[in-house]
Amino acid sequence: MKAIHLIAPSGASLDVKTPLAGMEWLKSQGIQIENAACVDRVFERFAGSDQERLAELNQLVKLSPQTLVMAMRGGYGIHRLLPDIQWAAIAKAIQSGLQICGHSDFTTFELGLLAQTGAMTLSGPMLNYDFGRTQDDGQTISPDKLMWQYFLKAVNERKLDCEVLAAQSFLGDTSSKVISGMLWGGNLTVLASLVGSPYMPSSAQTQGGILFLEDVNEHPYRIERMLMQLLEAGILANQGAILLGGFSAYRLFDNDRGYSLQSAIEAIRKRLPNSIPILTDLPFGHQADKLTLPVGVKAILTCSPEGFMLQAQW
Numbered sequence: 001m002k003a004i005h006l007i008a009p010s011g012a013s014l015d016v017k018t019p020l021a022g023m024e025w026l027k028s029q030g031i032q033i034e035n036a037a038c039v040d041r042v043f044e045r046f047a048g049s050d051q052e053r054l055a056e057l058n059q060l061v062k063l064s065p066q067t068l069v070m071a072m073r074g075g076y077g078i079h080r081l082l083p084d085i086q087w088a089a090i091a092k093a094i095q096s097g098l099q100i101c102g103h104s105d106f107t108t109f110e111l112g113l114l115a116q117t118g119a120m121t122l123s124g125p126m127l128n129y130d131f132g133r134t135q136d137d138g139q140t141i142s143p144d145k146l147m148w149q150y151f152l153k154a155v156n157e158r159k160l161d162c163e164v165l166a167a168q169s170f171l172g173d174t175s176s177k178v179i180s181g182m183l184w185g186g187n188l189t190v191l192a193s194l195v196g197s198p199y200m201p202s203s204a205q206t207q208g209g210i211l212f213l214e215d216v217n218e219h220p221y222r223i224e225r226m227l228m229q230l231l232e233a234g235i236l237a238n239q240g241a242i243l244l245g246g247f248s249a250y251r252l253f254d255n256d257r258g259y260s261l262q263s264a265i266e267a268i269r270k271r272l273p274n275s276i277p278i279l280t281d282l283p284f285g286h287q288a289d290k291l292t293l294p295v296g297v298k299a300i301l302t303c304s305p306e307g308f309m310l311q312a313q314w
Contacts, residue, residue: 001155003032004070005063006039006127007056008047010105011075013039013128019072021140022132039072039127046077054081057109061089065097068155073128074104074187082112082199091117099155102126104216104286107186112199114184114296120314123186123212123284124292125151133288144288154292158314160299162291165307166281170265172274176304179277181240183299183312185212192226195233203238210301210310211236212293214245214285220256223247224264231271241301242278243310246285279308 004026013019019039026033038056041048048056060069090113094100101122102109110121125131125147133141153159171177184206185191191213194200215223230236247261269278279301284290291310299312 001031001068001152003034003067005034005067006036006072007060007069008038008041008072009053009057009081009109010047010071010077011045011073012042012047013073017134017138018128018132020132021134022127022130025131025140025143034067045075047072050080053077054084057081058086058089060098060100061086061093063093063098065093067098069098069100071102071106071126073126074102074106076105078105078108079193082108085109085112087113087116091119094119094121101155101292103290104187105190107190108194108199110186110295111184111191111194111201114205115199115201118205118296120294120296122154122292123295124154125290129286130288130290144290146283146289151292154294160291160294160310160312162283162311163307163309164281164283168277168279168303168305168307170269170278170280171303171305172269172272172277174275174277174303177277177302179210179240179301179303180298181208181210181301182206183210183212183293183297183310184295185243186214186295188213188215188223188226189218192229195229195235203234206235207238208240209238210241210243210299211239212243212245212282212284214282215247216286217249218247219250220247220252220259220261220264223261224267227264227268231268236268236272237276239276241276241303243282243301244278244280245282246287248286277303279303282310
C-alpha cells in the first residue's frame with residue numbers, strides 16, 4: 001500500500017485537527033495521501049453538496065486499480081446519493097483491483113454496491129477516528145495496533161484470520177459448529193434503514209450468510225427494535241450465523257430497571273431458530289480495536305462456547 005485516496009461522502013469533519021492528524025500519521029508510515037482537499041469541504045452538515053459528494057464517488061472508476069480508497073468519516077449523507085451512483089462501473093473497477101474501505105454511514109454504499117452488483121468492499125477503518133484521534137490536550141493518540149495489523153493484512157494480503165476467545169452465551173442449540181457463507185453487514189441502523197429498498201442485498205444473496213452488526217449511541221431498546229425489524233423481515237432467520245460487534249456510547253436509565261443489552265439479545269435469541277448461533281464480542285464497530293472485514297466474500301466461521309474463529313481469503 002503506497003497511497004490512500006480519501007473520499008468524504010457523508011458528514012463534514014467535526015474539527016480541523018482530526019483529519020490532519022490522521023493524514024500526518026499515515027504519511028509517517030510512508031503512505032501518500034491523495035484527494036486530501038475533501039476533508040475541508042462543508043455544506044450544512046455534509047462534507048460537500050450532494051453533487052460534489054456524488055461526483056467524488058463516481059470518479060473512483062478513473063483511479064488506478066492499485067488504489068486503496070478510504071472514507072474520511074461517517075455520519076449521514078450517502079442515502080441521498082444512492083439512485084445516481086454508477087454502481088456497475090465501480091464494481092468493474094473493484095474487479096480490476098480497486099479496494100474501498102469504510103464503516104458507519106459507509107455501510108450504505110457497501111450494501112448498495114453488494115445488492116446492485118455483488119461486488120465486495122472492506123468494512124474497516126476510516127481516517128478521522130481510526131488514524132486521527134487526539135486527547136483533550138491535542139496530543140495525537142497512536143492508532144490501535146490490532147486495527148492496523150488486520151487492516152494491513154486485508155489490504156496487502158487480502159486475508160482475514162481472526163480468533164476471538166470470549167465466552168458465548170447465545171449459541172442456541174449448538175455446542176460447536178462450522179459455518180461457511182457470505183460475510184456481510186455493517187452498521188445496524190443503516191442496514192435496517194435499507195430493508196425493502198433495492199440497496200438491501202436480497203435474501204438469495206444472503207441465504208446462509210454470516211451477518212455482522214454494530215452500532216453507536218443507540219440505547220439497547222433501540223437495538224432490540226431494529227433487530228426485531230430484521231427478524232420480522234425474515235433477514236435474521238435467513239442467516240447461517242449472526243456476529244455482534246461493539247454497541248457503544250449509550251447510557252442506561254433508572255427506568256430500565258435492569259434491562260440491558262444482554263436483555264435485548266436474549267429477546268432475539270428466544271425468537272430466532274436455535275440452529276442459528278448469535279456470537280458476541282466481535283472486535284468491530286465504533287471502537288479503536290476493529291477488524292477489517294470483507295463485505296460480500298465467502299468466509300468460514302468456527303464457533304464454540306469458548307469463542308470463535310473467522311477466516312476469509314479473497
